[in-house]
Amino acid sequence: MFTKSVLSSVFALLLFSSCVTWANQSETSKQGPIAIALHGGAGTLSPQQFTPELKAQYYAKLSEALEAGYRILQTGADGQDAVVAAIMILENSPLFNAGVGAVYTFDAEHELDASIMHGKTREAGAIAGVKHIKNPILAAQAVMNHSVHVMLSGDGAETFAEQFAIERVDNTHFNTERRLQSLHKAKARIKRQASLNYQHPEKFGTVGVVVLDQLGNLVAGTSTGGMTAKRFGRIGDSPIIGAGTFADNASCAVSATGHGEYFIRYQVASDICKRMTYQNLSLAEAADEVINRVLVDAGGDGGIVAVDAQGNVAMPFNTTGMYRASIDANGVKTVAIFE
Secondary structure, eight states, X not given: OOOHHHHHHHHHHHHHHHHHHHHHHHHXXXXXXXXXXXXXXXXXXXXXXXXXXXXXXXXXXXXHHHHHHHHHHHTTOOHHHHHHHHHHHHHTOTTSSSXXXXXXXXXXXXXXXXXXXXXXXXXEEEEEEESSBSOHHHHHHHXXXXXXXXXXXXXXXXXXXXXXXXXXXXXXXXXXXXHHHHHHHHHHHHHHHTSSSOOOXXXXXXXXXXXXXXXXXXXXXXXXXXXXXXXXXXXXXXXXXTXXXXXXXXXXXXXXXXXXXXXXXXXXXXXXXXXXXXXOOOHHHHHHHIIIIIHHHHTOOEEEEEEXXXXXXXXXXXXXXXXXXXXXXXXXXXXXXXX
């Protein structure tokens, strides 16, 4: 026969169990839409450059990265996990100017940059000018999560990354014949122009990912090998928070690609989000205004991918093409270069 105290304990346990169940159901009900968008660089692209086989390779790799990130979002994981996983796939592909496909500096080396920002806390991490980190986005994430600083560069960034067992490689790991030929062409043009202020069609190339996770967090990340034939330790917009990467849960997440000097001067990534906040513009309106008016008027070329708190996606560009892909909050998938 149960005593009064035992019955009270059983009742309390059942009440606690039902409360836990209700809490879990409540937490699940709070889970919102998910979305992801990514780019593989923008620039002077022409359909004539692509054989059917090459175009298929780009579409396949963009889809692979997109779907890998989306699957992680479906599990309810933090958005930064999806961003890093998708960017690593692009960094490990010779098709893009990041990681193994990075362009060459003037001195025939590779200097890599990356950044990531979390919209919930506005914590951010970036690395610049590293030469031996296989996946720079991992180092940027380590800076965001484990450092009191936002940006580390060069040897110091590599020493920091070693503390987290982030894989190191010889600089030749990033070599590709296609990028070497681009360097030779760029140096020939520089010689003809006899100027340090050169322009060349290989100047663009970056990879980036933006996501909305189930808990409403917006996260953005960007990784690049920079500009072909760059000199003097040049750093572009990709590792600079506000220029090439920005995320704020109150507005949007943005990753940029293009002529970095303009994206730095006009703080493109953060400007798009701020226009949503201060001018009450939609994501599509804000992105179009910055990319197709502000940048164009200034003479800057490039594009962005962005996602807002409702899972809307924007991917405007003012160049002839941009490698891009997305899955919005409605599950609609897009993979494109020129369209």
